[in-house]
Amino acid sequence: MIWLLARRELRSLFLSPLAWAVLAVIQLIIAWLFLFFLQQYIDAQPQLNMMPDPPGVTETVISGIFQSTAFILLLVIPLITMRVVSEERRNKTLALLFSAPVSMTEIVLGKFFGLMGFLVIMVFMLTLMPLSILIGGNLDFGHLAAILLGLLLLLSAFAAAGLFMSTLTNQPIIAAISTFGLLLLLWLIDVAGSNVSTDKASELLSYLSLLRHSEAFNKGVFSSTDLIYYLLFITVFLVLSIRRLESDRLQR
Amino acid sequence: MCLKVRGNIDFSTNEDERNSGMTQETLISVEHLSRHYGPLMAVKSISFELHRGEVLGFLGPNGAGKSTTMQVITGNLAPSAGRVRICDLDLLDKPRAAKAHIGYLPEQPPLYPDFTVNEYLRFCARLNQIPREGVARAVDNAKQRCGLEQVGKRLISNLSKGFQQRVGIAQAIIHTPSVVVLDEPTVGLDPNQIREIRSLIRELGNDHGVILSTHILPEVQMTCDRVQIINQGELVFADSIENLNQRTSTTSLILGLHQPPADTELTAIPGVGEVEHIDAEYRRIHYTGDTNPAETLAEHAVNKHWGLFELKPEFNSLEQIFVDITAAEQDNTGEAA
Numbered sequence: 001m002i003w004l005l006a007r008r009e010l011r012s013l014f015l016s017p018l019a020w021a022v023l024a025v026i027q028l029i030i031a032w033l034f035l036f037f038l039q040q041y042i043d044a045q046p047q048l049n050m051m052p053d054p055p056g057v058t059e060t061v062i063s064g065i066f067q068s069t070a071f072i073l074l075l076v077i078p079l080i081t082m083r084v085v086s087e088e089r090r091n092k093t094l095a096l097l098f099s100a101p102v103s104m105t106e107i108v109l110g111k112f113f114g115l116m117g118f119l120v121i122m123v124f125m126l127t128l129m130p131l132s133i134l135i136g137g138n139l140d141f142g143h144l145a146a147i148l149l150g151l152l153l154l155l156s157a158f159a160a161a162g163l164f165m166s167t168l169t170n171q172p173i174i175a176a177i178s179t180f181g182l183l184l185l186l187w188l189i190d191v192a193g194s195n196v197s198t199d200k201a202s203e204l205l206s207y208l209s210l211l212r213h214s215e216a217f218n219k220g221v222f223s224s225t226d227l228i229y230y231l232l233f234i235t236v237f238l239v240l241s242i243r244r245l246e247s248d249r250l251q252r
Numbered sequence: 253m254c255l256k257v258r259g260n261i262d263f264s265t266n267e268d269e270r271n272s273g274m275t276q277e278t279l280i281s282v283e284h285l286s287r288h289y290g291p292l293m294a295v296k297s298i299s300f301e302l303h304r305g306e307v308l309g310f311l312g313p314n315g316a317g318k319s320t321t322m323q324v325i326t327g328n329l330a331p332s333a334g335r336v337r338i339c340d341l342d343l344l345d346k347p348r349a350a351k352a353h354i355g356y357l358p359e360q361p362p363l364y365p366d367f368t369v370n371e372y373l374r375f376c377a378r379l380n381q382i383p384r385e386g387v388a389r390a391v392d393n394a395k396q397r398c399g400l401e402q403v404g405k406r407l408i409s410n411l412s413k414g415f416q417q418r419v420g421i422a423q424a425i426i427h428t429p430s431v432v433v434l435d436e437p438t439v440g441l442d443p444n445q446i447r448e449i450r451s452l453i454r455e456l457g458n459d460h461g462v463i464l465s466t467h468i469l470p471e472v473q474m475t476c477d478r479v480q481i482i483n484q485g486e487l488v489f490a491d492s493i494e495n496l497n498q499r500t501s502t503t504s505l506i507l508g509l510h511q512p513p514a515d516t517e518l519t520a521i522p523g524v525g526e527v528e529h530i531d532a533e534y535r536r537i538h539y540t541g542d543t544n545p546a547e548t549l550a551e552h553a554v555n556k557h558w559g560l561f562e563l564k565p566e567f568n569s570l571e572q573i574f575v576d577i578t579a580a581e582q583d584n585t586g587e588a589a
Contacts, residue, residue, distance in 0.1 A: 001379075001381075004375070004378050004379065005379075007377055008364075011367075012364065012366060012367075012369075014368070015366035016366060020319045051378070069349065089365075091360075091362075091363060091365075092358060092359075092360045092362055093362040094362070095323075095326075095356065095358040095362045096326050096327075096362035096376070096379070096423070097379075098327055098328045099326040099328055099351060099354060099356040100351060100376075100380055101347075101348045101349070101351040101352040101380065101381055102348070102349060103377065151374075178585065192402055198484055249327075249330045250330050
């Protein structure tokens with residue numbers, strides 16, 4: 001049942017031009033960044049060759065572009081998630097799901113996995129670019145896998161937060177803006193922490209930061225603490241979404 | 253106010269007694285259902301039952317609580333108080349199993365405009381737990397019943413309002429649920445479609461239970477077995493259509509004469525009570541009891557060359573009852589306030 005709902009969500013996304021536009025624009029921008037990073041790497045070859053243990057292409061180029069990707073997608077994901085619930089509420093199509101024999105949890109998970117489907121497609125499209133290096137070079141696949149896992153976890157966290165914001169309102173634009181605000185805040189929250197690193201409170205703030213937790217994966221480290229952080233983050237927002245939809249039935 | 257509520261409960265127990273003789277399967281039983289929106293009581297302690305093979309009509313002015321009641325029955329709203337049982341399953345305890353027995357068409361059909369009719373119905377079929385191999389048949393069946401064969405491949409957003417409404421109905425009956433709940437199903441349809449949908453509802457009423465809300469009173473008379481009138485969240489009238497028809501049976505005739513005689517001449521005819529002038533040629537003839545003076549009237553009219561061109565029984569319409577009841581209610585509450 002979750003699978004059915006997820007498939008419908010994904011289908012709906014691709015039936016509107018928005019998903020296609022987002023994919024195209026992101027692809028173009030990341031391609032530009034990719035070429036830029038690659039050029040930098042090639043230009044830096046003479047210096048890199050003099051180093052005793054030079055960083056490889058995966059470490060410099062790929063982790064570089066995926067770090068920028070994460071930030072660019074922070075701006076884009078709210079546009080994808082904004083309509084998920086708010087538009088259904090506006091078109092009164094939620095009644096179809098509410099009166100069908102499915103639970104609220106299934107509805108929310110279905111929507112979340114639908115979004116995940118889109119994110120996986122997007123990440124796959126982006127990964128094709130670094131893979132093109134294989135034509136003339138070698139890649140560190142372990143490192144690449146860690147980067148991709150980190151990126152997917154980060155994007156899933158974005159999607160879960162966006163889904164929750166979408167359940168709060170019936171105006172997609174408001175959902176988009178508040179998702180964007182929330183994500184940016186969580187991204188930048190460790191700015192406060194990085195100045196005075198000894199303070200307990202700022203340690204907590206930097207722990208909350210979404211950015212911090214993506215760093216280890218980007219370095220090629222599979223960090224279970226960060227994995228758990230993301231899973232918790234996703235779970236919290238999904239549970240909140242379920243609660244929010246339940247309360248729709250209780251009062252309006 | 254308290255007294256009135258008690259009156260309603262008495263009413264529903266009368267109902268139960270009457271129906272118990274028919275040994276019908278109870279599909280929905282609603283007990284003392286209430287629902288508020290903040291301080292506003294939208295539905296006040298409503299109780300009723302729906303049996304298999306029955307079409308129940310919900311009537312009421314705007315904002316009376318019809319849609320709220322339907323939303324509670326279909327699980328879109330949680331009741332503030334009271335119980336809803338569907339096919340003996342409590343809606344709150346076993347929502348999944350209970351909802352599998354329900355098909356619901358809300359006031360605004362819940363359609364995905366980007367989907368084609370076929371895609372949408374296939375999704376609804378799967379959503380309502382129809383196994384994969386049965387989906388195609390269920391979709392074809394629903395399309396055929398709602399007259400959607402021609403538009404299967406079209407986008408829902410490109411369909412006219414009437415067709416969208418039909419897709420909404422197809423969605424509600426696709427899994428052949430025991431109970432079909434239709435909130436104003438004939439809104440926005442042309443007269444032919446309305447007739448088709450009405451006969452579809454009658455057909456559904458043969459082996460399912462149907463709850464239907466409407467503003468159109470003749471629709472209730474044509475399609476329903478029982479009527480409930482809701483006003484300001486309370487059940488103010490509940491009876492079968494047969495009893496209602498007896499209540500609405502003719503007590504007056506409309507008579508059209510080119511050369512109408514004096515009223516005294518008309519009242520002299522046995523059985524005729526009062527004579528009312530509608531205009532120069534039309535008279536309304538009131539009569540009492542079972543003595544319908546139509547035949548003798550016609551005889552007199554022909555013999556005395558009154559120029560008879562029209563003679564028809566006038567039904568005391570459901571509309572009249574509706575207006576009487578709801579207006580009386582308003583008066584009462586006005587006094588109370």
